[in-house]
Amino acid sequence: MSLAGRILEGDLRAAARLMRDLDDGFRSAADEMKQLFPRTGRAFILGITGPPGAGKSTLVDQLTAAYRRRGNTVGVVAIDPTSPFTGGAILGDRIRMNRHADDAGVFIRSLATRGHMGGLSRSTGDVVNVMDAMGMDVVIIETVGVGQDEIDIVRMAHTTVVVSVPGLGDDIQAIKAGVLEIGDLFIVNKADRDGAERTARELAAMLEMKQTKPGDWQPKVLMTEASRNCGIEEMVEEIGNHRRHLVESGALERICEERSVRHFMDLLKERLFAEVYGHIRVNGRFREIVEEMTSRRTDPYSAVERVIAERFAAGATPLS
Amino acid sequence: MTERTLRILVGKPGLDGHDRGAKIIARAFRDAGFEVIYTGLHQTPEQIVSASIQEDVDAVGLSILSGAHNSLLPRVCELFREKSADDIVVFGGGVIPEDDIPGLKAAGISEVFTPGTSTEDIVKWVRENVTPRA
Numbered sequence: 465m466s467l468a469g470r471i472l473e474g475d476l477r478a479a480a481r482l483m484r485d486l487d488d489g490f491r492s493a494a495d496e497m498k499q500l501f502p503r504t505g506r507a508f509i510l511g512i513t514g515p516p517g518a519g520k521s522t523l524v525d526q527l528t529a530a531y532r533r534r535g536n537t538v539g540v541v542a543i544d545p546t547s548p549f550t551g552g553a554i555l556g557d558r559i560r561m562n563r564h565a566d567d568a569g570v571f572i573r574s575l576a577t578r579g580h581m582g583g584l585s586r587s588t589g590d591v592v593n594v595m596d597a598m599g600m601d602v603v604i605i606e607t608v609g610v611g612q613d614e615i616d617i618v619r620m621a622h623t624t625v626v627v628s629v630p631g632l633g634d635d636i637q638a639i640k641a642g643v644l645e646i647g648d649l650f651i652v653n654k655a656d657r658d659g660a661e662r663t664a665r666e667l668a669a670m671l672e673m674k675q676t677k678p679g680d681w682q683p684k685v686l687m688t689e690a691s692r693n694c695g696i697e698e699m700v701e702e703i704g705n706h707r708r709h710l711v712e713s714g715a716l717e718r719i720c721e722e723r724s725v726r727h728f729m730d731l732l733k734e735r736l737f738a739e740v741y742g743h744i745r746v747n748g749r750f751r752e753i754v755e756e757m758t759s760r761r762t763d764p765y766s767a768v769e770r771v772i773a774e775r776f777a778a779g780a781t782p783l784s
Numbered sequence: 785m786t787e788r789t790l791r792i793l794v795g796k797p798g799l800d801g802h803d804r805g806a807k808i809i810a811r812a813f814r815d816a817g818f819e820v821i822y823t824g825l826h827q828t829p830e831q832i833v834s835a836s837i838q839e840d841v842d843a844v845g846l847s848i849l850s851g852a853h854n855s856l857l858p859r860v861c862e863l864f865r866e867k868s869a870d871d872i873v874v875f876g877g878g879v880i881p882e883d884d885i886p887g888l889k890a891a892g893i894s895e896v897f898t899p900g901t902s903t904e905d906i907v908k909w910v911r912e913n914v915t916p917r918a
Contacts, residue, residue: 552817
């Protein structure tokens with residue numbers, strides 16, 4: 465039986481294997497995803513982002529426990545960085561979550577970024593879809609510890625939570641562009657630390673400056689101490705409020721539409737690139753172009769135009 | 785494009801409270817280009833096996849210093865067999881007397897590394913004995 469068929473029957477090894485095939489870029493994974501796609505679109509997708517050390521994994525662990533208490537099944541995608549030098553990675557987010565390892569209602573998968581920028585791995589969207597097809601009610605994505613501009617999560621998640629901690633900077637940080645603009649909910653974790661109140665006030669002030677229309681969602685700032693399970697119930701409550709707002713305002717439909725657009729565009733770019741680049745790499749044109757450019761006999765603009773024209777000239781046979 | 789990245793889970797079963805060795809091994813695997821899932825201290829065999837299946841790893845390295853190796857390591861192999869996942873290679877390391885090694889190997893542990901083994905040797909063993917499953 466196909467991996468997709470086994471996954472729909474509840475086979476965890478098949479699910480884990482397909483996630484690996486997606487991550488490793490196996491062509492066969494696309495055929496499996498064709499079968500699974502009609503069974504996706506049901507899960508609620510929650511994104512958790514913030515700097516390294518903010519306590520994202522501990523929050524995810526507590527959120528998972530809270531959703532389990534409510535009877536929901538939970539998928540977790542936890543992303544950590546790949547070494548740019550060796551291609552290796554240490555995926556350590558499970559350390560905080562492993563008490564759920566033997567709960568059949570929880571499936572946790574660690575992914576390495578493998579050079580992908582933006583806070584996610586290239587495979588994240590597909591892995592989320594596998595968990596969705598597995599029947600997970602909630603899928604939580606924990607991004608790689610982000611800096612200021614890694615905001616891909618906002619295009620993947622229904623609700624985006626930005627986690628901060630006291631002591632990371634002054635109030636100018638709170639009004640910069642980037643990660644602080646994308647939150648549907650802001651968490652100041654490690655709220656027992658000095659300066660927590662001030663960090664929360666600065667975030668709240670930033671949110672007040674935002675131009676909003678009537679009926680727009682108003683993000684809140686909440687304080688948590690994830691390691692002691694403080695503030696988690698309020699956090700789950702507020703995530704639920706945002707979810708209801710998405711449904712009632714029709715924003716959820718727009719998010720799903722945008723996600724479809726992005727999914728199609730990403731796949732189209734990837735396939736077109738593979739098609740054209742694969743072609744010139746195999747027939748030796750790529751080396752020629754590099755040499756011509758290095759000796760300034762051609763420019764990159766003309767080279768790209770020529771290669772695309774050649775590849776899609778009438779009668780060109782597609783690569784398998 | 786279709787080349788597997790080797791994935792290894794490094795786990796600390798049982799009650800001992802030191803994971804310096806496990807972290808050194810995890811780091812050596814990272815530097816060898818593997819993806820390492822580190823699960824931290826105080827793991828039960830059930831947690832280790834379940835995490836290994838969810839993470840679709842090729843191999844599991846277990847570090848153990850507490851003396852409980854004769855019960856915990858075979859239990860991990862037994863659970864993998866129960867879940868039809870005994871294609872995942874299990875190896876161990878730590879304070880393990882030479883006399884116990886044959887019994888552990890009979891139980892399904894592929895190799896046992898005792899104190900003093902270099903990380904290079906362990907990485908080399910993994911490269912020679914673990915192939916990412918197609």
